[in-house]
Amino acid sequence: METAFLISGIIAFGCGCLLAAFASVVPYSLIDEINERSPADRQIDGFPRISEAMWRRHGELLPGSPKRRLMGLAGVLAVAMMLAGLGLLLYYSSLHELNRNRVVAPRQQATTGTVTAGPVGRASYSYTFTVGDVSYSDWGSIPGSETKAGQQVTVYYDPENPAVNALVRFEYSAGLRSWDVGVGILATLFIATGIVISIFIARSWRRPSPSRYLDGPPG
16 A cells, blocks of 8 residues: 555656646747737737736637636646645655554564764754664654763664664554555545546647637638
8 A cells, every 4th residue: 555655646746747847838828829819019028927917818819718727727736736746655654654663563672772963953863772792873853852962762673673773662553554544545536536637638738729710720
């Protein structure tokens, strides 16, 4: 399940970026259509920037054109897809951690480690500890008051693989996992719907609007 969330998150974020790029080039097409139907002294030059006046003018010249609606839809959908993609990546990370904790929590052991550096960022510290004759080092967050280099801390680790360790206990919550899976599935369904809408936008964009040929079709 977590791998599916990872793949879906990457796809969703990529689709969102493509939709954002599509929405950003639409003004060029709107400018072209305005200039096609405007005298030389009313044509628009320079970098296209969507404004209320230009939007209104395009609506007056091509009232039946779907491009204004498609541009707005693509912009909103782009933001939604990127947010959904980032959300799925976060749920992937949470599920990955929960699945690890489900295995490690029943057999975890504790030992004493030493803080070697920090804090960095959100109270992240570098620490070292020893299991048997092997020393390990890692970074982790320590809840509570600030800790200084040289202080001793409790390190929790997987006895079968001490490289898997943390400064807090490994805890597993079936309820939290169910929540992550449920919300992730809803986000995946939303992404699937967004992809279908994106295909509709692309097909509608390629199909000429009836109002494009107010003076009759070419040829």
